[in-house]
Amino acid sequence: MTQTTQDPVTDKASTPPIIQDDEIDLVALMLHIWNGRWLILKVIGVFVVLGLVVAFTSPEKYTSTVKLIPESNKSSSLGALGGLASQFGLGNLSAQVEDGGIPTDYYPEIIQSVPFLQMLMQYETSFPEVGRLSLHTYYTEHRETSLLSYITKYTIGLPFVVINALKGETEEVVQTVDGESKVVRLTQEERETLEWLGNSITFEMGKQTGMITVTVEMPTASLSAEVANRVSELLSEYVISYKTDKVREDLEFVEERYAEASDRFEAAQETLARYRDGSHGQLTALAQTHEQRLQSEYDLAFNVYNTLARQLEQSKLKLQEETPVVKIIQPAVVPDEKSAPKKKMILIVSVFLGGFLGLGLLFGRMIWGNMKVQFAAYKE
Numbered sequence: 091m092t093q094t095t096q097d098p099v100t101d102k103a104s105t106p107p108i109i110q111d112d113e114i115d116l117v118a119l120m121l122h123i124w125n126g127r128w129l130i131l132k133v134i135g136v137f138v139v140l141g142l143v144v145a146f147t148s149p150e151k152y153t154s155t156v157k158l159i160p161e162s163n164k165s166s167s168l169g170a171l172g173g174l175a176s177q178f179g180l181g182n183l184s185a186q187v188e189d190g191g192i193p194t195d196y197y198p199e200i201i202q203s204v205p206f207l208q209m210l211m212q213y214e215t216s217f218p219e220v221g222r223l224s225l226h227t228y229y230t231e232h233r234e235t236s237l238l239s240y241i242t243k244y245t246i247g248l249p250f251v252v253i254n255a256l257k258g259e260t261e262e263v264v265q266t267v268d269g270e271s272k273v274v275r276l277t278q279e280e281r282e283t284l285e286w287l288g289n290s291i292t293f294e295m296g297k298q299t300g301m302i303t304v305t306v307e308m309p310t311a312s313l314s315a316e317v318a319n320r321v322s323e324l325l326s327e328y329v330i331s332y333k334t335d336k337v338r339e340d341l342e343f344v345e346e347r348y349a350e351a352s353d354r355f356e357a358a359q360e361t362l363a364r365y366r367d368g369s370h371g372q373l374t375a376l377a378q379t380h381e382q383r384l385q386s387e388y389d390l391a392f393n394v395y396n397t398l399a400r401q402l403e404q405s406k407l408k409l410q411e412e413t414p415v416v417k418i419i420q421p422a423v424v425p426d427e428k429s430a431p432k433k434k435m436i437l438i439v440s441v442f443l444g445g446f447l448g449l450g451l452l453f454g455r456m457i458w459g460n461m462k463v464q465f466a467a468y469k470e
Contacts, residue, residue: 122456123449130448134441141440145433149234151307153429154314156322157420158302160194160329192332197302198293200328201321204276207284213320215313225317229283234309291321301419311425318422326416337412341405348398355395358388 123130192200200206211226220232276284294303304321308314362384369377 123452126448126452126455129452129455130445133448133451134444137440137444137447138437141436145431145436148431149309150428151309151430152311152314152425152427153305153307154311154318154422154425155306155420156304156318156418156422158304158322158325158416158418159300160302161415161417192329194295194300194302197295197325201291201293201304201325202288204284206324206328207287209324210287210317210320211280211283213317215316217310217313225287226280226283229286230279290317306422307429311428315422315424322416322418322422329414329416333414334409334412337405337409341402341409344398344402344405348395348402351391351395351398355388355391358384358391362388 211229212224214222214224216222217228217232220228223232290307292305292307294305295301296303304318304325306314306318306321308317362381365381365384369381
């Protein structure tokens, strides 16, 4: 006499059918879930354990925010039309038509560009345990990695590790801030540092107000504030450099010509004075002709010097007028609370995911059991 064992989850004798006459029996549904509660609790327990591992092994992160607003000395030609367009979701057109400036819509691309991140990764700051280091050195030599990321790197990400090792170093053309093009060689460590910095910076811009919000997430509280301030400084320098490059070149050219004209004027002035001192009031025609020639050279040198002096002042004023201002509305503040990992949220999500997966397994077993019964009946 053989004795058969029945799965309490799929036992139809103890659990009435859930679907009868194309309608769901809620009592039978709840009874089925109650009978399979231990399976659901086991799955939830596994997910809670995984959540605890993630919550307590993930490195701490702190977030700092800087709020800026770009100012311009030139008013937009759109006037009220620009504000009306922004209300219809067309963006800040007033900033986009600014003469010679960078539209604020391009700021995220600037921050995520290789030249910008290269300058940022060379930023040096003090760390409590290791002293003063650049961000690149800190990331490659002293950064704390979580157990989960380490396991993921050498399991799921192992093929990418092998591919990157086989590729080695490659050359990449980078456009620098001063407009010159050069070829740089990025090592794998530098690429990883650039990717880390790019992922640590988020950029938001209010379409109505034009206010820019830069958020930086770093492993320590002070580092997040320092990097956020540095990002705002580099962005301001980039915008100013882009807008004033041509005016600055003109100013340097005028300064060089002004220095040359000043030397020529002083030389002509000194030559004329020496000749007059040495002539002792001679009234010969030759002496008068020579003095007139020296006087003409002096007048010409003075006129050129005077003209360049006015141009120099005009160029300085133009540079001041063309220089944009990125005003910091809210500077970075050292956060007093960490932004990650959010342990409570991780545990809540783990419980919900475990519950959903447990229910899925429970009903999957029920469907599979019904299919087996139907298949056995079909064979008979």
